[in-house]
Amino acid sequence: MAAKKLQSIRGIHDGLPAEVRAWQRVEAAARKVFGTYAFSEVRLPVLEPTELFVRSIGEATDIVSKEMYAFTDQGGDHICLRPEGTAGAVRAYLQGGLTRSGGQRWFYIGPMFRRERPQKGRLRQFQQIGVEMFGAPGPLEDAEILAMAHAFLSELGIGGLQLEINSLGCTACRPAYREALVAYLHERADLLCETCKERMDKNPMRVLDCKVASCQAELSAAPEMVNHLCASCESHFAGLQAGLKALQVPYHINARIVRGLDYYNRTAFEIVTDQLGAQGTVLAGGRYDGLIEELGGPATTAIGFAAGLERLAMLLGDSEPAVVDIAVVVLGEQVIPYSLQQAAKLRQHGFSVVHCGGGSAKRQFKAADREGARFVVVIGKDEMQAGVATLKNMATGEQQQLAFEQLVNVIRD
Numbered sequence: 425m426a427a428k429k430l431q432s433i434r435g436i437h438d439g440l441p442a443e444v445r446a447w448q449r450v451e452a453a454a455r456k457v458f459g460t461y462a463f464s465e466v467r468l469p470v471l472e473p474t475e476l477f478v479r480s481i482g483e484a485t486d487i488v489s490k491e492m493y494a495f496t497d498q499g500g501d502h503i504c505l506r507p508e509g510t511a512g513a514v515r516a517y518l519q520g521g522l523t524r525s526g527g528q529r530w531f532y533i534g535p536m537f538r539r540e541r542p543q544k545g546r547l548r549q550f551q552q553i554g555v556e557m558f559g560a561p562g563p564l565e566d567a568e569i570l571a572m573a574h575a576f577l578s579e580l581g582i583g584g585l586q587l588e589i590n591s592l593g594c595t596a597c598r599p600a601y602r603e604a605l606v607a608y609l610h611e612r613a614d615l616l617c618e619t620c621k622e623r624m625d626k627n628p629m630r631v632l633d634c635k636v637a638s639c640q641a642e643l644s645a646a647p648e649m650v651n652h653l654c655a656s657c658e659s660h661f662a663g664l665q666a667g668l669k670a671l672q673v674p675y676h677i678n679a680r681i682v683r684g685l686d687y688y689n690r691t692a693f694e695i696v697t698d699q700l701g702a703q704g705t706v707l708a709g710g711r712y713d714g715l716i717e718e719l720g721g722p723a724t725t726a727i728g729f730a731a732g733l734e735r736l737a738m739l740l741g742d743s744e745p746a747v748v749d750i751a752v753v754v755l756g757e758q759v760i761p762y763s764l765q766q767a768a769k770l771r772q773h774g775f776s777v778v779h780c781g782g783g784s785a786k787r788q789f790k791a792a793d794r795e796g797a798r799f800v801v802v803i804g805k806d807e808m809q810a811g812v813a814t815l816k817n818m819a820t821g822e823q824q825q826l827a828f829e830q831l832v833n834v835i836r837d
Contacts, residue, residue, distance in 0.1 A: 450553070469512070470505060509532055518719060527557065550733075560727045567664055570668060577736075587674065588677070592649055592689055706732070749777065778795050802816065
C-alpha cells in the first residue's frame with residue numbers, strides 16, 4: 425500500500441527558489457528606496473498577545489472576529505499569530521521606551537497570518553513588507569510616505585498602478601458622518617447583503633467597501649466622509665494633495681477607501697492595479713494618530729503602509745534564474761580533493777560555484793548545463809600537476825588553459 429501523500433495546509437504554501445528570488449528582488453528594492461528616506465529595518469516577533477489586536481484593530485473587525493489564528497498556550501497565555509504588523513510595531517515602540525527619542529522611521533519584512541478564504545493574491549500565510557513612521561505630525565509627512573511608496577514600486581518597474589487617496593476624518597467629525605451613514609444604510613437594509621447588514625451598526629464604513637454588485641448599486645448615493653470633514657481635517661487633506669503635487673506623484677481621490685481596521689484616521693490610501701482581478705490592491709495604508717495612546721502610550725501621530733510580497737511578485741513576471749558562475753568538472757578520482765580546494769578558492773573570490781562531483785565527463789557537463797553555469801572549469805591530473813585549469817565559456821564554446829589567477833580575472837571580466 426502506497427504511503428499517503430503529504431499535503432500543506434490550504435492557503436499556506438512553500439516559498440520555493442524561483443518565488444524567493446522574486447521576493448528578494450522586492451526586498452532589495454524596499455531596502456534601497458526606504459534607506460534613502462532614512463528608514464531602518466526592525467525584526468518583530470510572529471507571536472503576539474491576542475489582546476494587542478483586540479484593542480488595536482477592534483473586536484468587531486473581520487480580522488479579529490473571523491480570521492485571526494488565536495489560541496491559549498500551555499502556560500495559559502492568550503497568544504496569536506500576527507495578522508498584521510502595525511500593532512506589533514507600536515508595542516515594540518512602547519516597550520522599547522522610544523516615545524521620547526524623536527521620530528522613528530521603521531520597516532519590517534516577514535510573514536502574517538489570516539484564516540480567510542484563499543483566492544488569487546490572498547493567502548492564509550503571506551509575506552509582507554510594512555512601514556511605520558512614529559511622530560509624523562502633518563500632511564507633508566503623509567505626502568513623503570506616499571512618495572516613498574510610489575518610488576518603491578517604480579524601482580521594481582511595475583507599471584499600470586494608480587494611487588488612490590481619501591480622508592477618514594477624525595474623532596471630531598467622524599461621529600456625525602457615522603450617524604448620517606448608518607441612517608442611509610438602514611433605509612436600504614433589505615437590499616444589502618448579509619455581511620453588510622452585520623457591519624452597518626458595528627463598522628458601518630466597511631459597508632462602503634463591499635464588492636457585491638447589488639450593494640454597490642445601493643451605495644452609489646451614500647454620504648462620503650470627504651464631504652463631512654471638519655476644518656482641521658479638510659486643511660490636512662488639502663495639504664496632502666499639495667505635497668503630492670509638489671513631489672509630482674500622480675493620484676486621484678477615491679471616497680470609498682475606508683480601510684478595514686478601526687485605528688485609521690484622516691489619510692487613507694491604496695495603490696491598485698487591474699492585473700490581479702478583484703483583489704487589485706498591492707499596497708495600502710494610512711494615518712493612525714490615536715493608536716499609540718490607545719495602547720498605553722502618549723498621544724503620538726503616526727502613519728504607515730504595507731505591501732504583500734506575493735502580490736508584487738505576481739506583477740514582476742518570470743523571475744530571473746539563479747546565477748551559477750562556475751561548474752567544476754573533475755577528470756579522475758584522484759583529482760577530487762584538489763578540485764574541492766579549487767572550488768573553495770573560487771567561492772572566496774565571490775563566485776557562485778557548483779562542484780559536479782566526479783564521474784564521467786559527459787554526466788558532469790550535462791549537470792553544468794542543467795545548472796545554467798556561465799563557465800566550466802575542467803581539472804584533470806595533468807592540470808592539477810601543472811597548477812592550471814581548462815576554462816570553457818558556455819555561451820561561446822571558447823576554451824583556454826589558464827593559471828588560477830588568470831582564470832579568476834577572465835571570469836570576472
